[in-house]
Amino acid sequence: MIDPPLDYPGYKSTALRHPKRPLIELPRGLTELSAPVLGEDRIGALDNDLTRQHDGEPQGQRIIVHGRVIEEDGRPVPNTLVEVWQANAGGRYFHRVDNWPSPLDPNFTGLGRTLTDDTGYFRFITIKPGAYPWGNHPNAWRPAHIHFSLFGRAFTQRLVTQMYFPDDPLFFQDPIFNSVRDERARKLMISAFDYESTEDSWALAFKWDIVLRQTPMEDA
C-alpha cells in the first residue's frame, strides 16, 4: 500500500477520525476523469516566492524548492496548480491555533502558489522551515516539512502531501512520516539536496519530483 492507512494508532488524531466501515468502489465517470483547472488567471508573479511577500526578508536559510509533477509513467502534468504552506524558520506557523513559544516572523506568512510549466516543472523560493513540537507523544517533534497540494488532471489524482528534507534526524520518531509503511514510498516524500541548482552567494536548492497516480480509464 502506497498511501498511509487511515487508522494509524501512532498518530493519535486518527483514532476518532477514520471511517470504520469498508470503502465502496467508486464508479469511474466524468466526475472522476476530470479535475478543476485552477489558478490560470489568479497567480501573481511573486506567488511562488515566499521571501518577497512583505516589506522585509524573512529570517532563515533561503532555499529553492523545485521539481516536476509527473504521472507514474513519467508523463509530465503541465499547467497544474501547486499550492504550498509551511512553518517559518523557527518552526512556527502563521496561524491562530499555533501558539508554541517560538516567534512569528513579521516577514513570513508561509504560503505559495504556482502553475507547472509545459514540462510539469515548478519552482518556489522560500526559507527552510524549522521543526516544531506537537504533543502527539512525549517529546514529539515534526521533522521539517513543506505541505503540498496538487490537483492533476483527474479527480482521482488529487494529492495533499508533505515534502521532507534529506537526512532529517527526527524521522525515526514521527508517526506521520512513518505512517507510509512502504519504505520506497516513504523515500519519495524526501527531497534531494541539489548542489547543481544552488545559486552562489544566494540560496541552497532542493529538488523534489511529485508523482501522481496514473490518469484513470473510464469504466467500460
Next chain:
Amino acid sequence: MRTPSQTVGPYFSICLTQWANGPVADAGGVKIGGFVLDGVGDPVPDAMIETWDGERFARAGTNDEGRWEVTTRTAPHINVSVFARGLLNRVVTRIYFDAGAVPDTVPEERRDTLVAQPDGDGYRFDIILQGEGETVFFQV
C-alpha cells in the same frame, strides 16, 4: 511508484482556503452545507471540504462549530473530498439529491448518508467520519 498522501494538518487555512471565491462555485447556485463530526459526535473544526461535479469546484474549511458551506449547482451527484488533521489521506464521498440515484453497490441501509436533505433555501449534508450513521466513503 507514486508519491504517498500525508495529512493536511491543522494549518492548511493559511493557504488552501484563502482564495476569495473558494466556497462559491456558482453564485447563482444553492447553498449546501453541514457538519463534520468525529467518532464520538464532536465537531471537527479543522476539516476542509472540496466539491466537484465535473464542471464546478468549491472548497471551504469548517468553522469552530465544525460547519462547512459551499454555494454550487445541484447535479446528478457531486464528488466530495474531505481533508482534516487526523486524516492521513482524504476520504471521498458523494452528494446525491435523489435517493434513487445512489449506486446499487451502496448497502440500502446506508444510502441515506449520501442524500442531501432540503434545508431552508438550500441543502444539508452532514459528514460523519466514524461510528453510528457513518457516511459512506468510496475507494478512489
